[in-house]
Amino acid sequence: MLTGILIVMTPATVNAQTENSAPKDTQHIPKWYSHASSQYGVHWSLLAGLDVYGATTKPPAGVIRAKGVPIEVTGYRFTQQEWQGLFNPVQNDENAKRIILFEGRGLDGDQDGKADQNNPYDRVSAIAAWLHQGGTTEQDQSNQLWKHFENGTAVERIVALSHVFKYFGTTQLSERTFPLHKRYSYSYRDTWGEGRNFGGRRSHEGTDIFASYGTPVLSTCYGYIELIGWNRLGGWRIGLRSADNTYFYYAHLSSYARGIHQGMIVRPGQVLGYVGSSGYGKPGTSGKFPPHLHFGIYKDTGTTEWAFDPYPLLKRWEKNSQTVINPPKKETKDQPNRPVT
């Protein structure tokens, strides 16, 4: 998943970029997205968002996901019945005309004579055609997704992920960086599964990175702020979802960086907030433990999220170069520099 192709070799500091200066790299949009998009009038980023969701959550029953193939290929899939039509007597049918006759969703996107769901052109074109049946606007197409998934969270995530792809103009967004500014001092060890007593007996789902108050806390990835505000255990916290649908949980912050808000699209190294010791009580509670960043990683299964040990990944990301993106210098009206509940 790590590209490791960031060119900057030494830590650098740049100012927050504005929306207009987001890099556009059309070289890195898989061709089946642009192909299906021009055929059916569905924005390629929505197709990419659905694919990431499909590739990272549990596939529908009866679908076997190929292993070790890129995200674009393992993306969202229809069930075999949806593809070929419920009453189609030919199993694994690839005949586009017969599939239409039996009202299947499959089609021959690249005109090679087969409607093959393992061919990304056919698969993505079929998805685009189906989304287009819902209508021509993003709202129409998310309603089509809603009818299919019957799960508001799923649809919100797919649309939010598509906005991240649209913003950066590419699907190549797997870069990762360490969640603390590496020029500050910090220390951490593997604390996965250790006992914690506050709020009932539970097991530690993350890594604690100890650092001084005010140490900048950075986005690890390209993604968006899904959650921000106070919770009893985590204090001032941030929930960040990456472009590949991984959830990063940052807890115990002292404050948020200027301009950080829910729904905001972020990139690796962007300052999100500062190390603190908030949490373990009502809003504003602080100082019940030494300052540190609690960092957790969760995977989305489509119905639930499960935690896994961030420690080995932190060790790896720590070796990556880090470009720190500082918040804007001036506070603007819609960018409050304070915790929001």
Ligand SMILES: [Zn+2]
């Ligand atoms: Zn912790």
